[in-house]
Amino acid sequence: xxxxxxxxxxxxxDDEQTRPARPDGGADADSAAGADDVALDPWGSSxxxxxxxxxxxxxxxxxxxxxxxxxxxxxxMRRGVIFGHRDYEPVAEALREGExxxxxxxxxxxxxxxxxxxxxxxxxxxxxxxxxxxYGLIADLEAHSARGMSWEEIDEHARDYLLxxxxxxxxxxxxxxxxxxxxxELQDLAFELGSKANFSEFQGIYGFDGETNxxxxxxxxxxxxxxxxxxxxxxxxxVIPVGPDQDPHVRFARDLAARMRFFGVTEAYAxxxxxxxxxxxxxxxxxxxxxxxxxxxxxxxEEAGAWLAELxxxxxxxxxxxxxxxxxxxxxDKLDNSGMEPLRPRVRFLDLNATDEAFESLVxxxxxxxxxxxxxxxxxxxxxxxxxxxxREVELDHGGYGFVPPSSIYHRFMTGLTGGxxxxxxxxxxxSLLDDPEEGYDKVKAATTGGRDTAEEQRELGGKADECPVYxxxxxLLAGDDDEFAKEVYDECxxxxxxxxGCKEQAAELMREFLEDHQEKREEVEALLDDLDISLTxxxxxxxxxxx
Numbered sequence: 262x263x264x265x266x267x268x269x270x271x272x273x274x275d276d277e278q279t280r281p282a283r284p285d286g287g288a289d290a291d292s293a294a295g296a297d298d299v300a301l302d303p304w305g306s307s308x309x310x311x312x313x314x315x316x317x318x319x320x321x322x323x324x325x326x327x328x329x330x331x332x333x334x335x336x337x338m339r340r341g342v343i344f345g346h347r348d349y350e351p352v353a354e355a356l357r358e359g360e361x362x363x364x365x366x367x368x369x370x371x372x373x374x375x376x377x378x379x380x381x382x383x384x385x386x387x388x389x390x391x392x393x394x395x396y397g398l399i400a401d402l403e404a405h406s407a408r409g410m411s412w413e414e415i416d417e418h419a420r421d422y423l424l425x426x427x428x429x430x431x432x433x434x435x436x437x438x439x440x441x442x443x444x445x446e447l448q449d450l451a452f453e454l455g456s457k458a459n460f461s462e463f464q465g466i467y468g469f470d471g472e473t474n475x476x477x478x479x480x481x482x483x484x485x486x487x488x489x490x491x492x493x494x495x496x497x498x499x500v501i502p503v504g505p506d507q508d509p510h511v512r513f514a515r516d517l518a519a520r521m522r523f524f525g526v527t528e529a530y531a532x533x534x535x536x537x538x539x540x541x542x543x544x545x546x547x548x549x550x551x552x553x554x555x556x557x558x559x560x561x562x563e564e565a566g567a568w569l570a571e572l573x574x575x576x577x578x579x580x581x582x583x584x585x586x587x588x589x590x591x592x593x594d595k596l597d598n599s600g601m602e603p604l605r606p607r608v609r610f611l612d613l614n615a616t617d618e619a620f621e622s623l624v625x626x627x628x629x630x631x632x633x634x635x636x637x638x639x640x641x642x643x644x645x646x647x648x649x650x651x652x653r654e655v656e657l658d659h660g661g662y663g664f665v666p667p668s669s670i671y672h673r674f675m676t677g678l679t680g681g682x683x684x685x686x687x688x689x690x691x692x693s694l695l696d697d698p699e700e701g702y703d704k705v706k707a708a709t710t711g712g713r714d715t716a717e718e719q720r721e722l723g724g725k726a727d728e729c730p731v732y733x734x735x736x737x738l739l740a741g742d743d744d745e746f747a748k749e750v751y752d753e754c755x756x757x758x759x760x761x762x763g764c765k766e767q768a769a770e771l772m773r774e775f776l777e778d779h780q781e782k783r784e785e786v787e788a789l790l791d792d793l794d795i796s797l798t799x800x801x802x803x804x805x806x807x808x809x
Contacts, residue, residue, distance in 0.1 A: 319508055321345040321671060332357050335387040336742050337380065337672060343502075345671035347511060351498035352668050356391045363491035363499040364388035367398035370418030371408050373693040374425045376738055380672050384502035386430045393500075395436035396491055397426050401799065402441040402483050406476035412799040420797050423790055425694050428782035433793055441483055443796045446493060451479075451486035457520040458482060458513075466509050481510075488514040488667050496653060496663040502670050511669040518664040523619055523656040525611035526649045529639060530604050531562055533595045538588045542569075543596070545580040547604055560604045566596030607632075607639040608648040619659035626655055675737060676730045680709040698776040705731065705769035711754075712761035724754040724761065731761075731768050739771040 324346050328334060330353040337343045355362035366381050368374070374382075389395035399419045404410040423438060431438075441447060463469040463478055488511070491499045501511055519525070529535065530543050546565050553568035554560035570593045577584070596604075610627075612620050624633055629642025640648060653663040676682075677690035692701050711729030713719040726732040732754060740747035753759035790797070 319512075321347055321505065321508065322349075324349070324670065327353055330354070330357070332391060335383065336740075336744060336747075337383065337737070339744060340736055340747065341673075342380070342737055343384070343670050343672045345505065347508070347515075347669045347671075348666060349500060349668045349670055351665065352388075352393075352500045355498045356388075356393065359392060361394070361495065361497040362388075362392070363394040363396065363497055364502065365396035365398070365487065365491050365499060366502045367400045367487060368422045369400040369404045369408065370415050370422055371404055371410055372418060373695050374422050375691050375693045376734075377675050377691070378422070378425070379429065379694065379738065380675075381502050382426050382429045382431070384670065384672070385426070388500065388502075389432060389436055390430075394491060394497075395431065397423075397431060397436065397438050398487055399423070399438075399440045400480075400484070400487070402476075403480040405801075406474065406480045412801050416798050420790070421695060423795070423797075424783045424786060425779070427786040427790060428779055433789070438793060438795050440796060440799075441480075441487070442799060442801060444490075447483065447486050447490055450490065450493065451483045454485050454489070454517050454521065455479075455482045457517050458485075462513070466513055481513075484510055485514045485517050489518055489662075489664055492662065492664050496657075496665045498665055498668060500668045500670055502672070504674060505671045508669070508671070511667065515666045518666050520613070521662055521664055522613055522652075523615040523659070523661045523663075524623065524652040525613050526645060526652050527609050527611065528645060529607050529609040531596075531599050531602050532634070532639075533599055535592070535595070538584050539592045539595070542580075542582050542584050542588060542592050543604075544606075545582045546592075547606065549580065550604070562596045562599035562602045562604050565604050566593045569593050569596065605641070607641045608643045608645055610638045610640065610648065610652060612636045614661070615656070616659060619655060619661070622659065623652065623655045626651060676733055678704055678708040678730050680730065692772065692776075694776070694779060696776060698773040698780070701776045702769040702773040705734065705772045706765055708765060710761040710765065716760055719760055720757040723757040724759065726751050726754040729754070731765055734768050734772065739768055739775065 322345060324338060324343050325341070327346060327349050328338060330350065331338060332353075335343070352362050354360075364385050366385055368378060368381070385395050385397055399415075399422060401412075401415045401419060404415050405412065419440065426438075427433065439447070460469075460478075463473075463481065467481065469478060488499075488501055491497065501507075501514075503511070528540060528544070530540075530547055535543055543565070546569050547560065549568075550560040550565070551557045553564050555564065569589065572580075577589075610623060615623070620638075624631070624638050627638065627640045627643065629640065631641065632639045643651070656663045677687065678692070679687060679690045682690065689704055689707060692704055696704070708731050709729075710731050711725035711727065713722055713724065732751065735750045736747050740750070750759065750764070754764065
C-alpha cells in the first residue's frame, strides 16, 4: 500500500503485454493482450496483463477522465504512465483552489532504490510542488514482518531510499519523513484502526491463514494508519501514489476511514434504510412521481412501489438505472411496507460511533426541518455536501478524526530491460539508482528492444515501440518533461526512421548522464539527511520472522 513496488520484480509487465502509444508518446490504458483473471497481491510478484480489467473488476477509474481537472499535470500523467485513480477529484480540486491536500507514499527497504521507485518519488515531489503536504515513509515494520529483513539490512537500505528522495527534490522542511517503527503517533492510530478490523477481512483481502505471523497482520494495520496519518491534525483530501498491486490496501483503508467516523451521511426517501443500489432506484422512481402519484407534490410509498412493480425491463432502462431483479423486489417490498408514508428526499445522519453528547450536538446543529430517530436523524433542508461538512465539524468538536476517504493514483509497471519481468535476481533486467553510470550505460546498450529482425525490415515496417523496454525508458524517465522529445522518439521508431542501435546509444548516454547527476546530488544531500529528525539506525532488537 503505502509504497510503490517493494522490489524490482514487482515492476514488471507481463511478457505478452503491449502498450499502444498515445499521440504524446505515452501509453493507453487498455494496453494489453488480456489475461482471464487479474489478481492484486501487495506482496506477490504482481504483473498486470490487462489494465482494462482493473477498471472493470476493481472500480479503478481512468486517469484520463480527471486529467483536465489537474493543474500543471506531471508528464507521467500526460503520457498515461499514471493510468488510473480512485477518487482523485477532491485532491485535484484542492490543488486547483489552493486548499489543503496531502500526498503520502512509502518504501519497503528490501533492496536498492531503482528506476521504478523513481516514479513514486516523482509523484510525491510533484504534489508537494503543487502545494500538498508531503509525507515519505520507510515501511520498516513491514519489511521486518513480511519480508524477514533484519534491522541492520533495513537501516542500510532505508538511508539509500531517503537520499534518493531528497536528491530528486523532496523538501524536508515543507514535508515529513518517518520510519514506521519510530513513529508513536502512527502506532497509536494503528491500534485504534485495529479495533475496526477483523481476521475474516485479513483472510478475504490478503489470504492470511493460521500460518500467517501476527506481526505481518499488525504491519497491515500500520499501513492503514500510514494512509490516514496525514489527516491526524486535520481532515483533508489525501492521495496515495502506488502501483496497482497495492490497491487492496487503499480499499481497506477507505473502509476503515469510514468505520472510524462518528456519523455516516446518506440520502434517503422515507423512514426505511436502502442500500446503494436500492437508493439509486428509489431516487429514479421519485423523479417520475408525476406518472403515478395522486398528489405529485406528496407521493406515497405504496404508490411508488405499485408503479415500480409493474415496470418491465425496457421501462427500467428508460429510468437510467441498471439493477437486478433482487434489488427491484427488495425496493418494492420496502415501499409497500411503508404504506401511505410520503416518499420525500432527505439527508440522513447515521449514528455510527458518536457519543451521546456528540449525537445531541448534531441534532441541535441541524437547521430547518428534521426528524429524529433512535439511531439516526433526517434533515430535510440540507444538501449532502453541507450535511457531510456539518457531520465532520461536529465530530471534530467532540474528539473524532473526521477522516476524508483517501484517494489513490496508479502507475504502470515497467518492463524489465531483458524483456518480461524486472527482477532483483536478474541484475541486467533493472537499473538501480546506485548503479555505476557506466554500468547503467551498459545495461541499456544490452537491453531487449521492439525492433525488427533486420535494419531493412525496420525501415520498411517500422519498429514496435509499444513493446520496447528501451522506449519505456524514454517515456517514463529519459525524456523528462519534454513530451515532444518522447513523441519524436516514438514516431521515428514506428515510422522506420530510427534504428535500434542508435536509439539504444542515445538512451544509454541519457541514462549515464541521469545516474551521474543523481549520484552527485545524493552526495550533496548527505549532510542534509544527517541533520533531519529521522532515525537512521534502529534501536530495535530481534530476529527476522520466518516466511509465512
